[in-house]
Amino acid sequence: AQRVTQPEKLLSVFKGAPVELKCNYSYSGSPELFWYVQYSRQRLQLLLRHISRESIKGFTADLNKGETSFHLKKPFAQEEDSAMYYCARPYPGPRATNKLIFGTGTLLAVQP
Amino acid sequence: EAQVTQNPRYLITVTGKKLTVTCSQNMNHEYMSWYRQDPGLGLRQIYYSMNVEVTDKGDVPEGYKVSRKEKRNFPLILESPSPNQTSLYFCASSSGGNKTPYEQYFGPGTRLTVT
Numbered sequence: 363a364q365r366v367t368q369p370e371k372l373l374s375v376f377k378g379a380p381v382e383l384k385c386n387y388s389y390s391g392s393p394e395l396f397w398y399v400q401y402s403r404q405r406l407q408l409l410l411r412h413i414s415r416e417s418i419k420g421f422t423a424d425l426n427k428g429e430t431s432f433h434l435k436k437p438f439a440q441e442e443d444s445a446m447y448y449c450a451r452p453y454p455g456p457r458a459t460n461k462l463i464f465g466t467g468t469l470l471a472v473q474p
Numbered sequence: 475e476a477q478v479t480q481n482p483r484y485l486i487t488v489t490g491k492k493l494t495v496t497c498s499q500n501m502n503h504e505y506m507s508w509y510r511q512d513p514g515l516g517l518r519q520i521y522y523s524m525n526v527e528v529t530d531k532g533d534v535p536e537g538y539k540v541s542r543k544e545k546r547n548f549p550l551i552l553e554s555p556s557p558n559q560t561s562l563y564f565c566a567s568s569s570g571g572n573k574t575p576y577e578q579y580f581g582p583g584t585r586l587t588v589t
Contacts, residue, residue: 461507
């Protein structure tokens with residue numbers, strides 16, 4: 363079965379500490395991977411996608427095909443980074459279906 | 475403003491009383507879907523629609539119905555709600571095809587409690 367695994371339900375760090383949110387996926391060809399974020403009382407929104415190799419709000423994520431991972435990293439956490447983070451990948455199959463598989467999410471809590 | 479709207483935002487109901495949660499998007503997106511979010515289980519897809527009159531089951535469709543009569547609207551129907559359908563529901567849309575696929579735009583969520 364195609365899966366996205368986020369092993370940590372909760373990650374608590376202090377402000378200024380490095381952050382790494384883990385995501386592993388089950389292998390299926392060349393996947394596209396995404397990180398979505400949900401801030402308190404806000405809707406889920408796309409944070410970044412691996413294909414664009416961008417850095418958003420200081421976050422980066424590198425696709426490691428050998429380890430089948432797509433961990434989300436930030437060198438210095440800020441309190442406003444506190445949110446629920448979801449890793450996601452498409453279902454295998456026709457591109458036009460746009461179906462995504464989401465991980466179970468990691469709640470990042472940045473302490474002052 | 476481009477957005478996905480859901481109504482109601484909060485709903486408390488009783489077992490067996492039919493309800494509908496509406497979802498509407500103003501971005502002319504082909505693809506729409508419904509998810510439920512439960513602690514420890516993340517987001518699970520209930521139903522999705524690739525275009526008008528085209529719908530299909532997601533991972534957890536039991537107890538739900540949908541319709542897609544117009545491109546902008548994708549209501550979620552619970553014919554006979556049960557307590558295990560107490561959850562936070564999200565509607566999402568995306569442009570579909572090969573145009574920036576998979577960037578899904580989410581609604582604000584509907585918190586449903588079935589007693």
